[in-house]
Amino acid sequence: MAGVEVTATDLVVSLEPDSDVSRLNLIAPDGAAFARRTVTAGATTVRIPILDPGVRRIQDRYQPGEHEVVVVTNGETHRIPVALEPDLRLTDARATIDEETTEATGHITVEVTNDGSGPSWVHHIVYADAPYPDANESLFEPTSLPQLEAPQNPEDVIIAPGESKSYVGFRRPLQFPDPPNHDCSYGPIEFQVIGGTAYGPNFRGNLSVTTSGQPNGVWNRHICSEATVELETVQEED
Structure with missing residues (x-):
């Protein structure tokens, strides 16, 4: 249904062209919602920022640990575990x-x-x-x-x-x-x-x-x- 890649600043979710995903939620290790994204019809890539490098300061920092990408489609939810642990x-x-x-x-x-x-x-x-x-x-x-x-x-x-x-x-x-x-x-x-x-x-x-x-x-x-x-x-x- 979905694939997940981690870049320097974003968590990138890849979707099938004919998927009917309407929303993506990123859940932090403490169970709180870190980010929510509405998915437009036909979208195949959704980027969720996890770090925000500003002019001088790096902000909106994620919490290291086991996250979940919650994929919402036709009223159903699918959960994808994503480990964000730098080393x-x-x-x-x-x-x-x-x-x-x-x-x-x-x-x-x-x-x-x-x-x-x-x-x-x-x-x-x-x-x-x-x-x-x-x-x-x-x-x-x-x-x-x-x-x-x-x-x-x-x-x-x-x-x-x-x-x-x-x-x-x-x-x-x-x-x-x-x-x-x-x-x-x-x-x-x-x-x-x-x-x-x-x-x-x-x-x-x-x-x-x-x-x-x-x-x-x-x-x-x-x-x-x-x-x-x-x-x-x-x-x-x-």
């Missing part, structure tokens, strides 16, 4: 490279994969024991307001089920106090990257970093033009 995992980390200069920027890019069945996002990235002290901060709240260097558009922040996305935090953890070492050689340096996720749990990755190349000055500190970042271990946090 974000840190899978890689690397030095962020400036596309024009091909040099390291001092940022670190993390790769995150959604192995779950519901969309989610990383809202903030911080560090612990990084060379730049200001990068060692607490996670920002609320989770609906992403605080990132990239991506910056809220719609681009969201990861659909089965997809991966790269994130860059605001702070540049790979900044060193002047004067620079010979050949800008540092490391291996051990510290942690911490990512705050919309639905939890958050993640923490242990990094090993070595640098080299030429120093580029930034306010009595410097960034080395070359950096290698290795993600050694990953753990979940509450």
Whole structure:
């Protein structure tokens, strides 16, 4: 009668061309009605928004858990269970490279994969024991307001089920106090990257970093033009 697909922002219900479905209801795990949609005659696709990425803030958030799509046809109802359970995992980390200069920027890019069945996002990235002290901060709240260097558009922040996305935090953890070492050689340096996720749990990755190349000055500190970042271990946090 109906098929269901989950995208980054919508639950998409596909109907047969000759179906006589008149209404669709999405029921949240707590039994409350999350959304109701009237189906026009002949419609084959109905989109039910479960996340609303605004100009800066992500709103109308669904509740993780087992949902139900209630299909109403000729006075009868049919229920389709739909699990919306995001599962974000840190899978890689690397030095962020400036596309024009091909040099390291001092940022670190993390790769995150959604192995779950519901969309989610990383809202903030911080560090612990990084060379730049200001990068060692607490996670920002609320989770609906992403605080990132990239991506910056809220719609681009969201990861659909089965997809991966790269994130860059605001702070540049790979900044060193002047004067620079010979050949800008540092490391291996051990510290942690911490990512705050919309639905939890958050993640923490242990990094090993070595640098080299030429120093580029930034306010009595410097960034080395070359950096290698290795993600050694990953753990979940509450």
